[in-house]
Amino acid sequence: MHSYDMHAPSRRVARSSSAFALALAIALVGSVIGLAEPAAARTASQPKAAAAAGADLPxxxxxxxxxxxxxxxxxxxxxxxxxxxxxxxxxxxxxxxxxxxxxxxxxxxxxxxxxxxxxxxxxxxxxxxxxxxxxxxxxxxxxxxxxxxxxxxxxxxxxxxxxxxxxxxxxxxxxxxxxxxxxxxxxxxxxxxxxxQVGAPTAKPSGAISVVDKGADPTGQRDSTGAFRDAIAAAKGSGGTVWIPAGEFTVGSELSGVENVTVQGAGGWHSVVRSSRFINQSGSAGRVHLKDFAVIGEVTERVDSAPDNFVNGSLGPGSSVSGMWLQHLKVGLWLTGNNDDLVVENNRVLDTTADGLNLNGNARGVQVRHNFLRNQGDDSLAMWSLNATNSDDTFAHNTVSQPNLANGIAIYGGRDITVKDNLVLDTNALGSGIAVSNQKFLDPFFPLAGTITVAGNTLVRTGALNPNWNHPMGALRVDAYDSAIEATVTITGTTIKDSPYSAYEFVSGGGTGKAVKNVTVDGSTVAGVGTVVVQAETPGAVRMTGVKATGVGVAGIYNCPYPAGSGTFALTDGGGNSGWDSVWDDCSTWPRPGGGNPAPDPNRNLAKGRPATATGTADVYSPGKAVDGDAHTYWESTNHAFPQSITVDLGSAQPVRRVVLKLPPVAVWQARTQTLSLQGSTDGSSFSQLVASKDYRFDPATGNAVTVALPESAPRTRHLRVLVTANSGWPAAQFSEVEAYLE
Structure with a gap:
């Protein structure tokens, strides 16, 4: 499931000094994270060396x-x-x-x-x-x-x-x-x-029933649904095998009544089924084994009401899915009903418009391991305890890359769940690398219970800015969204690398201040975070032991429970922590990546990704395209209506000394001159002139970029405005990038 509908709690908490925040932390927990005894003096057990995270890939x-x-x-x-x-x-x-x-x-x-x-x-x-x-x-x-x-x-x-x-x-x-x-x-x-290195097609198993013998067309020209149904019906009475030889087969209608049968191909590179809905059934007696073929769909949009999935519903107890190549579907496996003791392993799931796999309630003893998932449009791997509780299920040794609208791995409710030894990379937009959450979405929902074990996972460049919250989501998030965390949550042996925002986030995403309790973090390496190591935003408590951080962007701890007055969040130092003893001292503002205690980077573009507004916009050429880091996209103002301007909110007042303005660096953008000036403001309403108006020539022969130097006497500026009064090449203001630098 997605985690995108969390509303944005406003932050209007009185500013506190660093000394007060530090004293508060000491009063709450007796010591501040980072003021730790040597590792040899730790009383907590030393975590064992973690197994290599991620899937065994071919x-x-x-x-x-x-x-x-x-x-x-x-x-x-x-x-x-x-x-x-x-x-x-x-x-x-x-x-x-x-x-x-x-x-x-x-x-x-x-x-x-x-x-x-x-x-x-x-x-x-x-x-x-x-x-x-x-x-x-x-x-x-x-x-x-x-x-x-x-x-x-x-x-x-x-x-x-x-x-x-x-x-x-x-x-x-x-x-x-x-x-x-x-x-x-x-x-x-x-x-x-x-x-x-792809092997030759595997041979037909002895006694298997070939779909070709039942009339399937291995060229894919004719629909083979009937042949697949006939082969399954013939094989399932004896628990036999349906054979899909090398070739391409079109299955235009969904299959049902699949039970007590193995459906096997000659390998995902060789046996290809073209189908957007392969199996759709609400129940099965089980013992279904799907292996070693590809199912490639034609799903081009996400339609949540459509079962455009490889498996939609139930395979029944004692089933398995292995060696599959799944692509261009809405969801790889959307599993409801009885799927007890299902094993999903060694599969490749690419380019789904929603989840890769979702255990959608009533899944018990399911093992999902050694799978590779890339480019999901929602959670890549999810457990959602809707209608019944998922229990004793495990996600282990999976590699997840580039989910682009939610989490890498998400656990929404369930009892005695394990997430271990997974590798998650590059989450984007609305999710964390791993989320452990009581967000219910629908009822009846069964919250987290028993012990939730998160162990040995590696999270690389995970976490994202949530546009609904207008603040970031951490690489690993524990979320009391709709109800307090009452389960025991143990997080051990985690490696977090290059998180763009925070490492660990403890939050009540619904904005109601429900508590995150019973959480321990033991043994963690944090190598590079844009903001903070711990982002605590709700009442509750966590004990952290052996968490060693380097490359901390702003401060060690952001501890600002919401709503104001809802309670406190206690960070207990279990020993062996290092590198993150500082505390962010202003609960009224969010830490910006890289913008705290370290010296500012003069080569960082202050305008990149910041909010941008304009006096007018032509068609789809919105002002955000001028701060997206891509010189091939651009903002264009309303045509035939000079003057026009674009304004970028840098987030805080900065001593800007250089502004770079760009147009797309391709030859079709012929040379032109824009007449422009620079203005600045600290409050967004009263602007002063920073650089007087003059002509600037943009020429693709020299990169279609100009640099405007600001005088040393120019005041600090938060709201940077480019005012354009003429353009010799088009009757509008145009910029593909507006960049601001400190020197």
């Missing part, structure tokens, strides 16, 4: 930004709704027609899967070269399955920019070989390439 991924290219590297960016922010590593490479990115292989491979993006409404291809020789096959690219809009979801923007396409190369390559991808059309953005 491929090796290489980021495009680390490969050789003559294209344009974009990012890093953490701004919702931008291409780079949804990319793996928050960076990618944009290719114009004829431009390339070349990967050097680290091992054997005969196949590649590429994550890419093209502008909405466009198609094209990537030519493939191996060691300089062009192959007779290429990779088709399309925007058909991307650029998703969900206007009914509060806080959502156009998202899901990337898609995946794969190709068998037709030859065996070795370490050191080079694979070059060349755009045959303009504006193809390449994010990451997965190189894999």
């Amino acid at each position: 491929f090796t991924s290489t980021e495009a930004e680390s490969a050789a290219t003559d294209g344009q590297r974009i990012g890093p960016d953490y701004t919702q709704g931008t291409l780079a922010s949804e990319a793996s590593g928050r960076q990618a490479v944009r290719l114009g027609a004829g431009q390339s990115v070349e990967f050097t292989l680290g091992g054997a491979a005969n196949a590649v899967n590429v994550s890419y993006s093209v502008p909405e409404g466009q198609t094209g291809s990537l030519a493939v070269y191996v060691n300089g020789t062009k192959l007779d096959r290429s990779i088709a690219v399309t925007s058909k399955y991307s650029h998703i809009d969900t206007p009914w979801i509060p806080g959502a923007k156009t998202h899901h920019f990337f898609d995946n396409a794969h190709l068998l190369l037709g030859r065996d390559l070795k370490a050191g070989d080079k694979v070059r991808l060349t755009a045959t059309s303009s504006n193809v953005t390449v994010d990451v390439a997965d190189f894999e």
Whole structure:
């Protein structure tokens, strides 16, 4: 489930001094996190070394930004709704027609899967070269399955920019070989390439019933639904196997009555079923085993009422799903009813418009392990205790990358749940890397109970700014959204790297101050956070032991329960903590990434991702496009209506000394002169002139950018305004980026 409808609690709490906040923390817990005894003196048990997080994968991924290219590297960016922010590593490479990115292989491979993006409404291809020789096959690219809009979801923007396409190369390559991808059309953005050594198609099991023998068409030209149904009916009476040989099969109607049967293919690269709704059934006697084939749908929009899923409903007890390639569906597995002791393992789930997998109540003893999920439009892995309690279920050793509208892994209610040894990367917009939550969405809901174990997980670049709250969500979130956390929540052995905002967040997302209790954090490495290590926003308590932090952006602790007067949040120092003893001292403002105690970075663009407004906008060319970090998108004012202006709120008064103004750096943007001045304000209402009006020439031959220097005497500015009175190339003000720097 999504976690996007949380309303935004306003922050109007009186400012307190650092000394007062520190004294309050000491009074509450007896010591402040970071004032810890040496590790040898700790009384808590030392956590065992964690197993390697993530799935065992058959491929090796290489980021495009680390490969050789003559294209344009974009990012890093953490701004919702931008291409780079949804990319793996928050960076990618944009290719114009004829431009390339070349990967050097680290091992054997005969196949590649590429994550890419093209502008909405466009198609094209990537030519493939191996060691300089062009192959007779290429990779088709399309925007058909991307650029998703969900206007009914509060806080959502156009998202899901990337898609995946794969190709068998037709030859065996070795370490050191080079694979070059060349755009045959303009504006193809390449994010990451997965190189894999794919085995030959596996043989038909003895005694299996082939769908081809029942009339299925392996060319995909004719619909094979009837043949699949006949084969399943023939096999399930004896608990037999339905065989899907190598080929492509169209299954245009959903299957039901699937029980006591194995449906097996020759491998996900070889046996491909084209179906947007494969199995849809409310119940099953169980013992269903789905393995080793691909189901690729044609889902291009998210329709929540439609069962556009690989499995919708129940497989029944004792079932399994393994070795599957699932793509272009709404949800991979939306599981309701009896799915006791289900095992979901070694699957690849790509490009779903909503969840990857959701245990939607009444799931007991389910094991979800060693799966790879990329580019989900909601939670990649979720348990939601609706109608009945999920219990004794485990998400373990999964790799989750780039969920673009919610959490990597989310637990909404349930009893005795385990989340361990997972790797989550690059959450975006409305979610955390891992969320442990009592957000119910609907009734009857069963809150967290028993023991919730979160152990050995690694979270990289996770957490995001929630536009509904207007403040960030941490890499790991414990959320008393609709009811207090009464379960025992144990968080051990967590590694958090490069979180754009906070590491640990304790919150009541409904804004009602429900308590987060019974939580312990033991043994954690935090390597880089944009704001704080602990973001405590609701009454409750946590004991933290052995949490070692480096690269803290602002302060160690933000401790500001909401609503004001709802209670206190107690941080108990269990010992062995280091690197985060400072306290944010102003509950009326949110810490900005990198904007606290460290010296400000003069090379940081202060305007990037900040709120922008304008006197007018033409069509879709909104002011936010001038601060999104992407020079190919732009703001354009109302035409034939000078003067026009764009204003960026930098968040606080800054000594801006340099403003860079850009237009898209492509030849179709012919040279032009804009007449403009700079104005500044600290309150957003009274503006003074910073730089007088003059003509500035924008020329694509020199990057279509101009730099405006501000005098040393210019006052600090929070609201930076660019006022335009003329444009020789178009009857409107136009900027693709407005950038502000301290020097």
